[in-house]
Amino acid sequence: MNPQAKRPNPLIGFASTAIALAVALGTTVVLLLLFGSDPAHALTSFFGGPFSSSLAWGNTLNQTSLLILTGLAASVAFGSGSFNLGGEGQIYLGGLGALAAALVLPPGWGIVGLGLALCAGVLAGGVWGGLSGALKARWEADELITTFLLSAAIIPVVDSLITSPLFASAGSYLITSRKIPHEFWLAGLLPPSNLHAGALLVLPLVVVLGVLISSTPWGYRLRLLGRSRAFAHYTGISLARYSLLPLGLSGGLHGLAGALGVLGTQHALVQGFSSGWGWNGIAVALIARTNPWAVVPAALLFTFLDQAARTVVLQGQFPFQLSALFQAAILFFITAQLVPVARRKLRGKP
C-alpha cells in the first residue's frame, strides 16, 4: 500500500468510469465506421435500434431487469472482497432449478408453484455459488479459480440434462427442454415483447439489497471486507462466515436471473439461453463501482449499448459480435485510474 494514498474522491471515481465508457464506446463506433458496410445507416441503427418500437423497448427493459440481477450478484461479491467468476454456470443452474420445479409441481398450484419454482432457481444458483464460498471458508481455496471452474463443470451437465429423457422435448428445432405448464408462466407485460411480471420483482430487490448493504451492520461488515480483508479480520469479523455469505447471495441472485429467463421469457430451458449474462453482469457491477444503487442505471446503459450492437450485427452491417468487443473494452478500461493519468497528461508531466 502506498502510505501517501489519499482518501478516494467519489467524483474522480465517477469521472474515471465515464471516461472508460467513452473510450469503450469510442472504440466501438470507430470500428463500426471503419468496417461497417454502410457506416451512416449502421450508426443510426446503433443508436436508434433499442427504442425503435414498443417491441424493442420491452425487450430492452426485460434484458435490463435481468442484467440488474446479475450486476447486483457481481456487486455483492466484489463489494465484499470476493471474486465470483462463475455467474454463467450459476445462472444456467438457476434456470434448471426453476425448470425442474415447474415440471414436477402440479399445475394446479398456480402462483404458489410459481413462487416455489423461483425459489428453486435461487436455491440452485445459491448453492453453487455458496459451494465456492464454503471451499474458501474451510480450506482457503481461492474463489477466483473455484467459481470459474465449478461454473465450467456444471454447464455441460445442464446441457446434457436438457436433452435427457427427464426434460427433453420432441420435435423442436432448438435444443430445448419441454415447455413448462401455462400456470407457471410469468405474465407478459408488453406483448409481443419479452417483458414479463418477473421484471417487477427486480426494483424492490434493489431497494432491499441497497438498504441492507448501505445501512445495516451486516452490510457494513461486507463493505469493510471489500476494502481490506486483513483489517476486517482484525476487527473480529469471521472471514469464514463472510466468505460463504456473499458468494451464496451472489449465486442466489444469479440463480434468480436464470429462473426469470425460464419462467418469464423462454417458458422452457433452451440450450445456452443465458450465455453472456454472467460476464455482462460483471461489466455492469464494475461500471456501478459495486454500488448496488448504481447498478440500475449501469444496467440500463449497458443493455442499451448491447442491444444496439446486436441490432447492427443482425442487420448485417458489421461482420462479428460487436457486443463482445464492447464488453471487452469496458472490462479492460473500467478499473483503470484514467483521471489521474489524463490529468498528468494535461499538465505535461510524465
Place this chain on the structure above:
Amino acid sequence: MSLPFDLFTPLLLAALGALLSERAGILNIALEGQMLGGAFTAILVQQLTGNLALTALAVVSFGAATSLLLAWGTLKLKADPFIAALGLNLLIPAVIGWVSFSLFGNQGVIRLNEAFSPQLGGVKLTFVAALALAVVVHGVLFHTSWGLQLRASGTSEDLVASRGLNSNRLKTTALVLSGVLGALGGAVLSLNLGAWVQGISAGKGWIALVALYLGLRRPLPLMAACLLLAWTQQASGFLQGLPELPQGLLLGLPSLVTVVVFVITSATQRGRQRKSAKPISR
C-alpha cells in the same frame, strides 16, 4: 495408459508462463485467451504462408503484443489485473471469430493439409523442448540475479525500488514471457492437431493457473502437477468414449477434478495463494 503428451506439453508451457508472471507479482489471468489466440494465429499464418518459421514468429509476436497491452492497462493505467485480463479473454475470441469469418467464411474449423508433430527418436520434439524449458526457467528463477530480482518484485516491491530497480519493467518482462509461453502452448495444441477448432484450448489457460499452485509455484514440481492434470483430462476423454456413461457429467469432469485437486492443494499449503484481491470499488 499412454503418456498424455498432447495435453501435457501445452499445459506445461502455459503453466510456466503463469509461474513467471505470478513470481513477478502480477498473475496472468489472460493465459486462456492467449492460448486460444496462439492456436489460431499458428493455423492462420501457417495456412497463409506455409512457412513454419514465420508462423512461430507470428505466434510469439501475438503473445508478446497481448501481454504488452495487459501491462499497459495494469501498470500504466493501474487497472485491476484480473478484470483487465478478463477483458482480454473476451476480446481475443471475438477478434478470432471476426478474422476467421472474414477470411474463411466460417467461425468453426480451419484445417491445414498436414499436422505438425516433429519427432526425435520416437519422442515428440515439443515435449522435450517444454521439459527443457522448465529446467531453464528453474535455473533462471533460482540461480541468476535477474531471477532473484523477478522474485523480489513479487514479494517485496519496496526492496526492489530501494535497490534502484524498476519493478514495473520486471513485471512487464515477466508478463511478456508469460504471454509468449501461453501463445506457444496454444500453437502446439493446434499445430499438433493440424487444425483450428473453436474453443480448442478448452480451459487450459485456467487449468494452468491451478497447476501453478498444485506445483508449489516451482518449475520442477510444476511438471508433475501438469502431468497429473493432463492425465485426468485424458482419462475423462477416454471415459467419454463409453456410451453407457452420462455424457454431460463427463464433459464437466475435467473442470470438476481440477477443482478438487485445487482445493486439496489449497488445504495443504494455506496462505500461499494469490494475495487477496485489491478492493475494486473506489
